Amino acid sequence: MSWMYFALLAALSESLKDLLSKQGLRSVSPQLAALAAGATPIPILLSIVLFTDSVPLLGPGYGWALLIGGTLNVLALFQFMRALQSSDLSLAIPFVSFTPLFLLITSPFLVGDIPTTQDIVGIFCIVGGAYVLHIQSIHHGLLAPLFAIFREPGPRRMLSVAFIYSLTSNFDKIGVQNSSPLFWSLSISSVMTIGFLFLLRFLPGKNIAAPRRTTLGTLLLVGLFQTIGLLVHNTALSLGPVPSVIAIKRSSILFAVMWGWMFLKEKYAGERLIGAVLMMIGVVVLGFGQTD
Template sequence: MTPFVIAIVLAAALLHAVWNAIVKSAADRTTTLGLVALGHVIAGGAMVLALPLPSAESVPYILISTVVHFGYYYMLGQAYQHGDLSVVYPIARGIVPALVSLWAMALVGEVLPLQAWLGIALIAVGIQLSNWNALRSGVGRSALLFALGTGVCISIYSVFDGIGVRLSGNTLSYWAWGAFLHLFIAGFVGIRRRKALSDLPLKVWVVGLLGGLVSMAAYGLVLYAKNFAPLGAVSALRETSVIFAALIGFIFLNEGNWIRRLGAAILMAIGVALIGLAV
């Protein structure tokens, strides 16, 4: 994997951590997630009008990804209702790299070398270590199941988007349509939360929509990288967003133990290096 592709995915991971920090700080996370989806719709809709259609071969992948994204938002919202973010998030994200690598091996024949798998394992350990105190306190059955369901959804749409964008003939068009079809997610949340939306301050609307734009930018970078690198490796690098989120929490929100988080960051950095040198 070239340094340029690694830099792109790490930039996406940082942006991903930023929008998750926005959701974490929200009083009503379900409504905020709906606004994040709406941010995708607005930007994606503008791009759809200006770009050509993606290839017909990629359309089923866009549709499958949209359905799975709906499941992802539902699972994530339920997980946050039953457990704290610091418990749910590392479980959900920690299982993704290995699952994506297995799906990619089964569906498109991408076989990672042992060194890359070791890198994935170090990143997974780093994810758990970054939130160890919260995880050690225990996790309820419902929170665990919804967190695992969230991770499975992430792994499925990651693989289907990786295949679809390679077939699309135009990464920007694939990205735009995937974002625009968040319309169904935003619409569902809008209907469910229509009373709350009418009372939301302007600041909440702005922050939520800004989070959507940041989220969309992050995933666009990931989609671009999937054209040039194995899906499992890209997914593993993207999950370094967890350590970025942990560092943001430590620096700006006075959360957690700096020694433990530094150790997690070192482990994940080694994992990134192993993946970068292996593929």
């Protein structure tokens, strides 16, 4: 189960990237923040590829996986940054946990990963935890925590991100299988950077204030954790089944709730932490249901 360790490291890296993105979005547009996340990994990854001479033999599925996966990743990261800008970190991030539910539908068709009964139990624990995270609105009705998705722009946008991620994760696995985790990380970052440059040209958005040196430093750190996250995420996908890798990576919501409470002073930390713990139970169910 070595893929589990890579997936957990991806979760930690992603949570730190999310925290720093939230801080950077106080003064820059989602387009610029997304460009920083997409472009910063390129020189790092390119240097590793050139230094190690690790250009793989590309398989037949590489090109179309890169085209489709890269386009979807641009849409996902742009929506992701918009969601973070318009909502609490600990409120928006948990809705990415719906990705495993969407993966139940998409993975069998795209890469042939069939979830077991134990996988399904774990996935529903994770999604149930997302409900508990918003339990404070239950006095409006039993389904009120679900309706909060449509009332709050952050969760609503993040739900669309979760659906896109259910597709990109499968294309990421196809891309890794037809190249390598390192080369695929470089490839997808390059395509995303082109996409965000296009967005900045035709949909520039508006920075809240002129980016300061500290903001630029924050955005560079966003890119650094994006780089680490890409490498360990794609390595995990090369070793394990897509739904389980993504479900464990979604344990980043536990870190997000903690960071939101510790560094951003966000409300409802108790309820959101309980929901995140329930999701972690789902992660354990998923992880121990897999074999090496």
